Structure formats: structure tokens, C-alpha cells
Amino acid sequence: MQDLTYTGDLIMNPPSNELSPVAMQAPPLRRLCRITARVAPLVSLGEAAYGERRYVPIIGGEVEGEMLSGAVLAGGTDWQIQRRDGTLDISAQYVIRAADGALIEVESRGYRHGPADVMARLAKGEPVSPDDYYFRTAMRFQTGAPAWQYLNSVLAIGKAMRRPDAAVLDVFLVG
Template sequence: MPLIEPTLQFAFEARVDIAEPLWVGRASEEEVMFTPITGGTVSGPRLTGVVLPYGGDWSTTRGKGKETELDARYLLRADDGGTIDIHNRGWYRAGPDVEKRLRAGEDVSEAEYYYRTFPVFRTDAPAHAWLNSTVFVGMARAEAIDQVRIRFFALD
């Protein structure tokens, strides 16, 4: 029996507004930061709504390679009023030259750095129950100094 190849289908994107990161602390070879989530929008063929101004991203940067583990928790509100909890984990890494360009506000192609997530959604809204039992991959990028754009793809 032949094996199938996985495919991804674009579901929606979130433009997540963020505030200035807060320093949490430092342990041996790691730095912990908290980035508050202040709002945003959700749009796409499978979901539209807003990002609620609750939650944030606890990021941990480790080692000399400066890989950052992302651990964001926040809420979405669909246009029909349904509330959706998202736990969005992932990884970010970029070279020093790309970091410098991003901090200067330059529009840098997402092909030049790795910013990927694997979200899990929870909701009791019947119209959005499909989110609870679907595997997603997120492709993130900095849109501005105070916004992250994440495109969510459902794994078929």
C-alpha cells in the first residue's frame, strides 16, 4: 500500500500586536523574556475575528546559536463570538545580520530566518470545533516592531 505525502492547507492568519518585551531573568546560558500580546486581527478562509488583548509569549533564548524557544498563550474571538484559546509553541533563529535588519524595521523575507510554530487550539464553540482536532503549522514573521504575522496551515 503506498504512503501518502502530507499536504498543508492555508486556514487563516493572525496579525498579533505586541508590546515591548519584558526581561524576566537569566539562568546559565539562557535568557527568558515575556512579550505581552495587546490585540490584533484574524482573517482567512476558515476563521475571521480578533486577537484579544490577553496573554503573551514567554521566550527562552539558549546557547551560542541563539535559538529561541517560543511559548505563547493567548485568546482569539471569532466574528460569531466564539472564544478560542491558542497555545502556540515554536522556534525562532536568525543570523546577526538578519537580526540587525529586523530591529531596524526592514522588511526581511521569512526565507532568511526560521520562525515556525505548532499551535494547539481549544474551544467549545460548535462552529470552530474543527480547530480542536486538527494539526497546524504556523509560519511567522515580524511585520513591524510591534506586530507579528502568523499564517496557520492545517495538515491534511
């Protein structure tokens, strides 16, 4: 077996079946929309095996963008584990009704964390700049609507911020 050295950007000494030792370029991002998911108060299930298990009901919201606009439907849930290391592990699932009436399921998994004082201010509902903490999600979609079929086969990332009444995600398709 050939030795490989990972340098952070590319693998040096690639196997002979590799076409080139040059690293691939990062995929482009294309803005899909901004999702504002309004939420009800957090519900804690208490301390569980991996941390505090809790959920946040999604009660509606807006979707704004040139590529996708519409509404977030009530009935979704943001399941969370507040890990002991301070990281919030997020798994949200909800439905968007596009402006043309199409229904699009969103599955969003990610993390939120930051300095303890910043996270404490956020938990109190104080305004906090999204640049002061990390809140990112990986997103997948499912729909039967013909106009939106391409969403069934792409990934998106969300850069998010938390307000007392909502999570706001700027969503980018990964090229």
C-alpha cells in the same frame, strides 16, 4: 530484532507486520487564516538556566481568512527563551474571538533563528524579509464553541514573520 536502515524518506527492511515499505505521503496543508498578533515591548527576566528568559505581552490583533476571521484578544503572552545558540524558543498562548463571537484558545510553540546580522536587524525593528530567517510554530486550539469543535482535534503550523509591533502568522491546518 530486525535491522532497520533509515534513508531519510523511508525505512528499508520494515518488520514483517508492516503493510508496505513505501513511505507515506506528506500530509496536505489547508490555509486557515493569517493572524496578526500586536505586541507590547519585550520584557526580559534576565539570564536563566537555558538562556535569557523573557516575554512579550500580546495586546490585540486581527485574524483574516476564508475559514477563520476575527480578532486576537488582549491578554495573551509570548514566553521566550533566547538560547545561547541564537535560537529563540517560543511558547505563546492567546485567545481569538471569531467573527461569530466564539472564543478559541491558541497554543503556539516554535522557533525563530537566522544569521546573526539578520537577527540583529530584526531586533532593531528594521524590516527583514521572512525568507531571510526561520520562524515556524506548531499550533493547537481549544474551544467550547460547537461550530469550531473540529479545531480541538487538529494540528496547524504557522509560517511567521516579525514586525516591530506584531508577529504575523500564516496558519495552515495539517491534514
